Amino acid sequence: MRAAVYHGERDVRVEDVDRPEIEAPGDALVRVTHTAVCGSDLWPYRGQSDRDTPSRIGHEPMGIVEEVGEDVRSVQPGDRVFAPFVVSCGECEFCRRGLHTSCVNGDGWGGDNGGAQGEYVRAPYADGTLVRIPDRYADDEDALQAALPLTDVMGTGHHAAVSAGVAAGDTCVVVGDGAVGLCGVLAARRLGASRIVAVGHHADRLDIAEEFGATETVLEGDGGVDDAAEHVTEITGGGAEHVLECVGAAGAMETAVGAARPGGTVGYVGVPHGMGDGLDLFPFFGDNVTLSGGVAPVRAYADELLADVLGGTLDPSPIFTKTVSLEDIADGYRAMDEREAIKVLVKP
Template sequence: MRAAVFNGPGEIDIEERPKPEIEGPDHAIVRVTHTAVCGSDLWFYRGESDREAGSRVGHEPMGVVEAVGEDVVSVEPGDRVFAPFLQSCGRCEFCRRGLHTSCVDVGSWNGDDGGAQGEYVRATHADGTLVRVPDRYADDEGVLRSILPLTDVMGTGHHAVRSAGVEAGDSCVVVGDGAVGLCAVAAARRLGAERIVAMGHHEDRLDLARAFGATDTVAARGEAAVERAHDLTHGGAAHVVEAVGAASAMETAVEVCRPGGTVGYVGVPHGMDGLDLYPLFGDNITLRGGVAPVRAYADDLLADVLQGTLDPAPVFTETVSLGDVPEGYRLMDQREAVKVLVEVDA
């Protein structure tokens, strides 16, 4: 099968790799039809995080079940499914608590399981991981495009807003105008936030934020941005989302948070070694969040997508084929795309 492979910073290649097979009773093989390039993929692409050369990449699979192990009961061959960026058993203490990313047997989509930017993946916990799309929508490309963000960025944005404690009538500030930040705006609107301030540096992305439900946007930098956010929220918001992962973004999130408020963080942390915790201590600011348990939110978010009240599809601003995944990485790296959708022709 064809799969995208990381061969060093700035080097993604499409190579022939062994197709995964059923090796256990809980397994399923999924023929991937849609996937994506994620902002978190750029950390290893840019050489800013470690990754083994020759490893398969991708973690946002959607496709059609091709085969299942003898113990699988939730899906069968021919079903349209999507899956979170991590695999989980669905049965352990942490999965039962909705913390699937801490599953005692948590797994990725890399290695022998295929890499989601490829033609096939193996779900080692099919019942605990795969989410079935109702048959009536299984071939509706428009709906599938709206469902695909539930594999990662929409669930992650939702986790950020939930972690920040957003409820109906609240004011919320979202720091970051990438796909996760934009989805956090949509999630805040879904939960009924009255004022949603999106902070970023790219006017085209802030236009998308407005389309997703932001009532105000801030494109300034540094202290000017913080002052503007304070003006819009009358001294700071009680609920703030940090959706970048950089120390500067976290510092901004804390600065725009009202004393006693909460910062929900989901940006993969990089360069946080020098982060000053005293402002959180001094203003009794709560920091909550982490890696998003996307599987815990998938069913509720899917229901909203299917009834037409949630549509995160606009985060996909470019579409490429599997063979053009290297170009998809370039588009993301150069900020020429918010998020790239990959259509896989298996």
């Protein structure tokens, strides 16, 4: 089969690799029809985090089940499914608590199960991992593209909002205008926030934030304000009780805690990078600001978010601003690296 393989900084190639096969009774083999390039894929792509070379890459698969092991009960060949960015068994202590990313049997997609930017993946623990899309939507391309972000960024933005404690009538701030930040705006609106301030560095992305439900936007940097936290504090009259940090960089965390009202909560989901010698906790300590969040257990949210997608009340698909074939995935990486695309849809 064909699959994307990471060979080092700015070097992703599509190569012939062995097709995965059923190895255990709980496995399913899925033919990938939709996948994506994630912002977290850019860290190794830019040489800013370590990754084995060569190695399969990608973690947002959607496709059609082709074969299942003898113990699989939740899906069957022909079913349309998607999978969160981590494998989870669905039965261990942590899965039962909704912390699927801490599953004791957990795994990623980049090993011998295929890598999700390829033609096939083997899904271990299929009953715990795969989410089935009802047959009536199995060929509805609009619905499928709206559901694909549930593999990662929509569930991650939702985790930021939940961790920040967003509820009906609240004022909240979303720091970050990438795919996760934009989905954080959608999540805050879905949870009933009455005022959503989106903070970012790109005017065109903040326009999408407004389409997604942001009531105000703050452009930081060139052409915008120099200190976003100070500006947010001014326009909100002392900061927000609920702040979503959706970037993972030190500057974004500083903006988030600076925009938080004393006694408020920062829900963070950005993969930590560039924190230097460590996060300065004094601003949190001094104003009794709670820091909550972490890697998003998107499987815990998948069913409720899918219901809203299929019901027509949730559509994160506008985050896909470029579509490429698997063979052209290197151009997708380039476009995201150069900020020409927010998120790239890949159709093998």
